[in-house]
Amino acid sequence: DAGITQSPRHKVTETGTPVTLRCHQTENHRYMYWYRQDPGHGLRLIHYSYGVKDTDKGEVSDGYSVSRSKTEDFLLTLESATSSQTSVYFCAISERLAGADNEQFFGPGTRLTVL
Amino acid sequence: AQSVAQPEDQVNVAEGNPLTVKCTYSVSGNPYLFWYVQYPNRGLQFLLKYITGDNLVKGSYGFEAEFNKSQTSFHLKKPSALVSDSALYFCAVVNYGGATNKLIFGTGTLLAVQP
Numbered sequence: 001d002a003g004i005t006q007s008p009r010h011k012v013t014e015t016g017t018p019v020t021l022r023c024h025q026t027e028n029h030r031y032m033y034w035y036r037q038d039p040g041h042g043l044r045l046i047h048y049s050y051g052v053k054d055t056d057k058g059e060v061s062d063g064y065s066v067s068r069s070k071t072e073d074f075l076l077t078l079e080s081a082t083s084s085q086t087s088v089y090f091c092a093i094s095e096r097l098a099g100a101d102n103e104q105f106f107g108p109g110t111r112l113t114v115l
Numbered sequence: 116a117q118s119v120a121q122p123e124d125q126v127n128v129a130e131g132n133p134l135t136v137k138c139t140y141s142v143s144g145n146p147y148l149f150w151y152v153q154y155p156n157r158g159l160q161f162l163l164k165y166i167t168g169d170n171l172v173k174g175s176y177g178f179e180a181e182f183n184k185s186q187t188s189f190h191l192k193k194p195s196a197l198v199s200d201s202a203l204y205f206c207a208v209v210n211y212g213g214a215t216n217k218l219i220f221g222t223g224t225l226l227a228v229q230p
Binding site for chain 1: 164218
């Protein structure tokens with residue numbers, strides 16, 4: 001978890017409310033990712049960023065938006081939370097795009113419960 | 116599209132015995148494969164990776180993985196399990212897509228080491 005923090009670490013919210021999760025890194029890595037972890041699904045990519053203001057969708061992006069105004073911060077927003085978005089959310093960073101010589105480093109996670 | 120499969124949801128092994136956590140892959144082109152470990156309430160940590168060359172890859176905490184091209188497998192192994200190895204293990208493969216390379220994760224295998 002070195003160099004990556006996520007806030008909040010736990011959140012309980014109600015259906016229909018907006019929620020923003022924050023990922024902050026001190027490693028100056030170019031690439032940042034948001035995943036959700038659900039039993040039976042492993043980790044699934046929601047959105048990722050390849051630079052300031054440069055973002056793209058992952059495999060489960062519906063209902064989520066992201067923003068990256070600074071290298072160190074990557075925000076994930078649920079515009080109107082639904083119960084299906086109850087999950088554990090992980091932020092990850094990497095120096096280079098996924099490839100042979102590139103690991104991703106993960107934050108500690110945010111447990112989100114939508115009632 | 117690239118994918119990985121972890122056929123076992125859980126593996127049980129006695130402390131001191133050898134352990135194997137299975138992973139099979141499906142790729143077009145050269146496979147770049149990773150193993151990550153997740154301890155309770157923590158983010159994922161990189162264990163090892165296969166790029167090319169020697170089919171036996173050594174990683175952190177005494178783990179190793181054997182790449183087998185004919186069986187399209189990348190099984191994680193350790194000669195002597197420790198109780199502290201109990202965790203959730205994920206296999207992952209790089210999915211190439213031009214500027215959008217991503218890591219694709221398996222569903223995870225829970226390793227339980229009994230004392």
